[in-house]
Every structure is written in C-alpha cells, then in structure tokens.
Amino acid sequence: MEKNVVVVYPHPDDESFGAAGTITKLRNEGIPVTYLCGTLGEMGRNMGTPPFANRETLPLIREKELANACKVLDIDYRLLGYRDKTMEYEDVQEMAGHIKGILEDIKPTLIITHYPDYAVHPDHNAIGAATIEAVKLMDKESRPEVWAQAISKGFVDELGSPDITYDVTEVFDKKLEAIFEHKSQAGGMINTFSGETPDAIEEKKAFQKRMSKEQFYIWEYND
Numbered sequence: 001m002e003k004n005v006v007v008v009y010p011h012p013d014d015e016s017f018g019a020a021g022t023i024t025k026l027r028n029e030g031i032p033v034t035y036l037c038g039t040l041g042e043m044g045r046n047m048g049t050p051p052f053a054n055r056e057t058l059p060l061i062r063e064k065e066l067a068n069a070c071k072v073l074d075i076d077y078r079l080l081g082y083r084d085k086t087m088e089y090e091d092v093q094e095m096a097g098h099i100k101g102i103l104e105d106i107k108p109t110l111i112i113t114h115y116p117d118y119a120v121h122p123d124h125n126a127i128g129a130a131t132i133e134a135v136k137l138m139d140k141e142s143r144p145e146v147w148a149q150a151i152s153k154g155f156v157d158e159l160g161s162p163d164i165t166y167d168v169t170e171v172f173d174k175k176l177e178a179i180f181e182h183k184s185q186a187g188g189m190i191n192t193f194s195g196e197t198p199d200a201i202e203e204k205k206a207f208q209k210r211m212s213k214e215q216f217y218i219w220e221y222n223d
C-alpha cells in the first residue's frame with residue numbers, strides 16, 4: 001500500500017481533470033496526497049464574457065480555484081512558482097533539483113506526473129521530464145515509484161497498454177465536483193451540464209465516458 005503520494009502537474013486543474021479519481025481512491029484509503037502545481041496558469045486565454053479576470057487577477061483567481069479543488073479532494077498543495085506556458089524553456093536539471101528538494105521534504109512513496117513527449121502541452125511534457133529526472137537524482141534505494149500519465153492521442157499504439165488503469169466511474173461525482181471548482185476553466189462545461197435537455201444529458205454522459213479512466217505507466221529506471 002502507498003503511504004504518501006505526490007502529484008506533479010503544471011497547471012491548476014490538471015489534478016482534477018487528470019487524476020481526481022485516483023486521488024479520491026487514495027484518500028479513501030487514508031493516504032496523504034500533495035499536489036505540486038508548476039504554475040498558476042496565468043497565461044490562460046479564458047477571461048470570460050463578460051470578463052471575470054484580467055492578467056493581474058487571473059493568477060489570484062486560479063490559485064483560489066486550486067485551493068477549493070484541493071479542499072474538495074482533501075489534499076495539500078504547494079506551488080512551484082514557474083511561469084505558465086514557459087516551462088519548456090526552463091533548464092531541466094535546475095527544475096529537477098528544485099523538485100527533488102521538495103520530494104526529499106515530503107518523502108512520497110509514489111509520484112504521479114506526466115509522461116514526457118506524450119502529454120500534449122509543452123508545460124506538461126517539461127514537468128514530467130523534470131520530475132522523472134528529480135527521482136533519478138535520488139539514491140536508487142530511496143527512489144519512490146513514478147507513475148507517468150500519457151494523454152496524447154493514440155498513445156497506447158506507441159507505448160502499449162498502461163500498467164495501471166483506474167476506472168473512476170464510482171467516484172466520478174467527486175471528480176466533477178473538483179473540476180467544477182476551476183470555474184474560470186470549466187465555466188462553459190458547467191453551463192452545459194446544468195441543462196436538463198436531452199442534449200445536455202448526452203454531453204454529460206459523453207464527457208463521463210471520456211473521463212472515466214485514469215491510466216499510468218510505471219516508469220522504469222535503467223540506472
């Protein structure tokens with residue numbers, strides 16, 4: 001059984017869209033979870049119509065949303081303080097050193113992050129690569145297990161079946177509740193799903209199906 005889990009993704013809402021079901025299962029087993037969030041997603045284009053945010057207020061709004069989502073998921077979070085949409089330009093070794101310092105403090109037995117090159121967004125790929133490198137910098141004996149999440153289209157064709165597949169249907173309501181805390185990102189979805197029309201019900205069902213599995217590869221270190 002895992003004793004202490006750290007999730008490392010770049011943006012507020014990645015934890016909810018990507019791993020809320022897995023996190024809920026872990027929390028239900030009493031396992032502490034900490035989210036290391038790379039940026040505040042402050043370059044997000046969605047400011048609403050009419051605008052609910054500007055460049056100055058968006059990071060504050062997104063941190064509040066993150067705090068609320070983490071409260072729903074009953075987990076802690078820490079901010080890594082990188083700039084949104086620029087993580088790919090950071091020095092990987094430097095970022096790895098930074099993340100390693102935090103991991104040595106929290107001492108997780110399991111880390112969940114993105115699978116580099118299979119995580120669509122450059123920030124996602126960069127933080128996955130840095131996290132995997134951070135663990136590699138540790139003594140072999142003290143390395144936690146790393147679960148890497150691929151999300152690119154057709155990743156199974158290239159990487160094979162994931163080692164871990166969680167069907168999160170049972171805890172889907174919790175996942176949706178966490179996603180909905182990210183109102184600046186999920187606003188349109190919240191409006192759509194709140195409708196009672198057959199279309200709205202269909203769309204919610206399709207979304208649930210798309211989001212019903214959370215899959216991970218156990219990262220293999222060869223040295």
Ligand SMILES: [Zn+2]
Nearest residue numbers: 010011014121
């Ligand atoms: Zn993201």
